[in-house]
Amino acid sequence: MGLMGVRQKTRRHLGRPGAALALAPLLLVPGALAAAPPPQPPPQLTSSGVDAAVGKLDGIVRDGMRRTGVPGVAVAVVYKDRVAYLKGFGVRHEGQSASIDPDTVFELASLSKPLASTVVAGSVGDKIGWDDPVAPHLPGFALRDPWVTRQVTVADLFAHRSGLPDHAGDLLEDLGYDRAYILNHLRYEPLAPFRAAYAYTNYGPTAAGQAVADAKGTTWEKLAEDTLYKPAGMTSTSSRFADYEAAKNRADLHVQAADGTWRAAYVRDADAQAPAGGASSSARDMSRWLRLQLANGELDGRQIIPAEQLEHTHIPAIVSAPPPAPAGRAGFYGLGWNVGYDTLGRLRLSHSGAFALGANTNVTMLPGEDLGIVVLTNGKPLGLPDAIAQSFFDTAEHGKPTADWLDLIGKVYAQEEAAGRSPTDYTDPPANAAAARPDATYTGTYANSYYGPLTVSASGGELTMRLGPKPTTFRLTHYAGDTFSFRTVGENAVGLSGVTFKGNRDGRATRVTVEAFDENGLGTFTRE
Numbered sequence: 247m248g249l250m251g252v253r254q255k256t257r258r259h260l261g262r263p264g265a266a267l268a269l270a271p272l273l274l275v276p277g278a279l280a281a282a283p284p285p286q287p288p289p290q291l292t293s294s295g296v297d298a299a300v301g302k303l304d305g306i307v308r309d310g311m312r313r314t315g316v317p318g319v320a321v322a323v324v325y326k327d328r329v330a331y332l333k334g335f336g337v338r339h340e341g342q343s344a345s346i347d348p349d350t351v352f353e354l355a356s357l358s359k360p361l362a363s364t365v366v367a368g369s370v371g372d373k374i375g376w377d378d379p380v381a382p383h384l385p386g387f388a389l390r391d392p393w394v395t396r397q398v399t400v401a402d403l404f405a406h407r408s409g410l411p412d413h414a415g416d417l418l419e420d421l422g423y424d425r426a427y428i429l430n431h432l433r434y435e436p437l438a439p440f441r442a443a444y445a446y447t448n449y450g451p452t453a454a455g456q457a458v459a460d461a462k463g464t465t466w467e468k469l470a471e472d473t474l475y476k477p478a479g480m481t482s483t484s485s486r487f488a489d490y491e492a493a494k495n496r497a498d499l500h501v502q503a504a505d506g507t508w509r510a511a512y513v514r515d516a517d518a519q520a521p522a523g524g525a526s527s528s529a530r531d532m533s534r535w536l537r538l539q540l541a542n543g544e545l546d547g548r549q550i551i552p553a554e555q556l557e558h559t560h561i562p563a564i565v566s567a568p569p570p571a572p573a574g575r576a577g578f579y580g581l582g583w584n585v586g587y588d589t590l591g592r593l594r595l596s597h598s599g600a601f602a603l604g605a606n607t608n609v610t611m612l613p614g615e616d617l618g619i620v621v622l623t624n625g626k627p628l629g630l631p632d633a634i635a636q637s638f639f640d641t642a643e644h645g646k647p648t649a650d651w652l653d654l655i656g657k658v659y660a661q662e663e664a665a666g667r668s669p670t671d672y673t674d675p676p677a678n679a680a681a682a683r684p685d686a687t688y689t690g691t692y693a694n695s696y697y698g699p700l701t702v703s704a705s706g707g708e709l710t711m712r713l714g715p716k717p718t719t720f721r722l723t724h725y726a727g728d729t730f731s732f733r734t735v736g737e738n739a740v741g742l743s744g745v746t747f748k749g750n751r752d753g754r755a756t757r758v759t760v761e762a763f764d765e766n767g768l769g770t771f772t773r774e
Contacts, residue, residue: 286614287591291642293325296617299642300331306637307335310652316606316625317508318346318497320529321634324536326616332533338624339498340508348530351482351493352622353514355599357607358485358525359451360559361474361535363404363582365521366458367543367555368473373461376401376558376581380457386426387453388433394440395433403454404581405563406446409437411766413738415449415519420736421697421714425518429453434696436766444566444579448522451582455521466521477550478538480531487515490526497624499604508625512603514737523599532620536609539595540616559583560595560613596635600627602663602737610635617642627663629655668761672723672731672742679726685709688728688747692758692771700758700771711745728755734762749773 300323307319317340323331334346354361370376374383377399381387388395394409402408414435415428423431428449438445459466470485482493490496491513498510516524527535534545543551559581566584567577578585586594592614599607604624608631611618619638621631633652640647682688685704692700700713702722709722709730722730728747734740740762749756756773763769 286593289615290590290592291612291615291617295645296325296330296642298645299638300325302641303331303634303638304333306634306641306647307333310630310634311336313652314625314628314630314656315502315506315508316623316628316630317500318350318624319630319634320346320348320350320352320497320622322348322529322533322536322620323638324533324540324618327537327541329533329537332529334529338496339510340500344495346497346624347495349482349528350495350497351490351526351528352497352607352624353490353499353516353601353605354525354527354607354622355516355523355601355605356448357597357599357609357620358516358521358523359404359582360539360595360597360609361483361525361527361582362451362455362470362521363559363580364535364539364551364556365470365474366400366404366455366581367559368551369458369462369469370400370555374400374458376555380454383457383461384429384453385460386430387457388430390433390435390437391440394437397440400454400458401558401563401581402441403450404559405579406444406450406566407441407564408447408450409440409443410435410445410447410450411438412445412447414445414447414766415452416738417763418697419448419518420738421718422716423518423698423714425452425456425520427715428518429456431696434768441564444564446566446579448519451522452519470521470525474535474550475531477548478534478545480527480534483525483527483531483535485520485525487517487524487526493526495528497622499601500624501602501604501626510604514601514603514605516601523601527622529620529622532609532622536611536618536620539611540613540618560585560593598632600659602626602739606631608632608635610639612639627659628652629659666738666740668740668743670725670744672725672744675725681727682724682730683728687753688755688758690754691774693774694768694771696768697763697771699774700760702758 318336320334332348334348334350336346338344379399381395398408418428455466459469467485475483499512499514500508500510502508538545538550542553543556561580562578562585563580565576566579569576584596588594592612596610604626606623606627609620619635621634623631632655636651637647689702689704700711702711710719712719720732722732725731730745731742734743743762745760747755747758757770759770
């Protein structure tokens with residue numbers, strides 16, 4: 247994807263992206279520097295090629311649905327400020343007849359991030375800017391290092407370069423903690439080198455979005471509505487879960503059972519991380535946002551978002567994927583966007599969204615071609631939206647997909663899903679496993695500054711642990727010695743995980759470590 251040259255700030259003419267640059271003839275003077283190359287190469291796609299790809303989209307989508315079984319899909323394509331394709335497929339709820347259409351509302355998951363950076367691009371100014379520290383605007387916010395706390399900016403948090411570890415704060419959300427609690431407890435997370443390490447988070451962008459909203463004297467949900475959704479005519483779009491839940495034309499989340507059938511089993515309220523993952527929208531509304539993005543913040547003759555601020559979100563802010571080989575291309579992250587460059591040097595902007603509880607989405611744009619696609623689905627992450635988008639762009643350029651993208655991308659999603667599972671098979675205890683000690687050894691309350699108190703109780707010969715604000719109760723099943731297992735729940739569930747009691751004071755354990763909560767060394771609770 248190559249290194250990117252610094253793009254000019256005066257860009258109105260650059261960016262009806264896809265339009266050829268009009269350059270004045272150059273007068274070459276001995277000793278004078280040559281003019282800088284254009285920010286984008288000339289468009290490579292033809293209208294006939296794009297039209298042909300649009301004509302094949304029905305087949306691409308239906309084939310992907312047949313192979314995966316995903317119940318519902320909605321797709322929007324924008325080309326040269328025109329909605330070239332807008333269609334829904336399948337059903338809103340498996341086993342029911344209500345069909346998906348262009349106005350069906352889907353949960354966007356992390357496709358919320360480029361929406362959020364659009365909102366912030368329309369909000370920065372005299373109250374707060376991209377490069378302003380968030381701490382003065384966010385009471386109670388701190389990171390582990392006081393210097394980083396003072397320095398970390400809105401842009402740092404949107405670019406995942408604050409030093410916070412991967413998905414910091416997500417497990418607190420699974421336990422039911424709200425946004426305020428989670429943001430106030432990021433201070434316990436270990437930090438990687440500031441602005442030198444990339445790690446994807448939801449609560450980094452959420453902290454940034456909340457800081458901007460606080461600086462503007464409003465809520466994030468109202469800021470998003472007033473800055474983007476209403477001015478852009480995105481009437482079905484919201485950053486409130488209640489609005490999604492109340493929508494009559496709503497796509498429910500679906501997961502796949504062990505026998506391969508699909509069922510609507512879960513509800514995902516992502517209000518705690520609304521800027522990063524809590525938006526919902528329809529394909530029709532997202533087509534309006536695509537038009538705005540590809541037209542530098544302009545829509546239907548109105549400048550909704552300042553062009554220069556929107557452009558800032560598209561510039562690489564950190565290397566997110568180093569090149570795999572000397573001749574390979576690095577991947578970058580901007581402000582709410584994956585930023586890359588293809589073999590022709592064209593800018594490619596994309597983002598996917600994935601709720602393990604049943605949603606998968608994708609947006610991909612080639613601004614230099616004035617072309618973009620949004621794919622929304624109501625099934626667990628299998629890579630279908632990414633594959634549809636990649637197959638569409640391949641077909642526009644080459645007449646057909648250059649690879650089996652569903653197979654390739656599906657394997658990546660499967661690897662990511664498997665990566666979080668415990669290496670221990672808790673369904674198969676060792677043959678010579680030591681017996682557990684008496685229940686009284688384990689019962690009681692254990693403290694943890696990050697997760698809050700954990701209480702172990704015994705009743706009817708069964709041990710349980712409770713934690714979180716609700717609280718959530720987990721049944722403990724003996725594995726071996728002082729180790730038990732429990733079944734994880736929520737968006738970040740990883741199957742069975744271990745709970746190991748340690749220490750001995752007057753016949754009672756003094757601490758307990760919860761394996762699923764200990765990736766960053768925060769999962770040990772100490773008896774009170």
